[in-house]
């Protein structure tokens with residue numbers, strides 16, 4: 349399993365924003381967005397634990413869950429975690445078995461380019477899918493995750509022009525607007541404050557949920573928090 353970092357924090361984005369979680373940030377990504385806030389996951393040396401049966405990874409996750417007994421959520425993020433589905437399935441089974449009766453939820457943050465295997469899907473409670481539009485520097489694509497009972501769609505936007513682009517994609521892909529979020533682009537509290545009001549106006553008009561990244565307000569661009 350290629351891992352970038354494992355840490356305990358607060359989910360800052362999407363429908364579970366504000367909840368404590370253990371984050372497992374996987375390395376590698378199949379896109380290269382020009383605004384990527386975790387480029388180190390696909391640019392830096394990739395530490396591969398695969399030969400050690402991912403043991404060190406799951407042990408680190410288990411340790412954090414033991415240190416934080418009230419935390420219920422594990423967020424599998426990246427990079428693009430869907431590139432390592434088999435490893436995630438094995439890790440989830442190990443983690444869930446380690447905690448018996450304790451309720452654990454598994455959330456995946458993904459760009460939506462890769463569908464979920466039935467094995468992974470059976471173990472995942474939520475997909476936070478962040479489809480990329482042309483403003484990311486990637487060609488628009490059709491998302492592969494369309495289970496509306498489990499998936500929300502989080503579009504990164506900096507200004508109303510980006511919102512228009514995202515709305516076109518939402519309609520083209522027939523995504524339900526009540527499951528769509530506009531997440532304000534930025535890594536600092538200042539950027540969140542400056543950019544959010546104009547995007548909030550679009551959200552009010554178009555029935556989209558506004559998402560202001562809590563981690564940017566709380567910790568800026570700092571890693572592993």
Ligand code: SF4
Nearest residue numbers: 377379380381384427
């Ligand atoms: S999909 Fe996500 S991790 Fe990959 S380059 Fe884009 S923003 Fe970065």
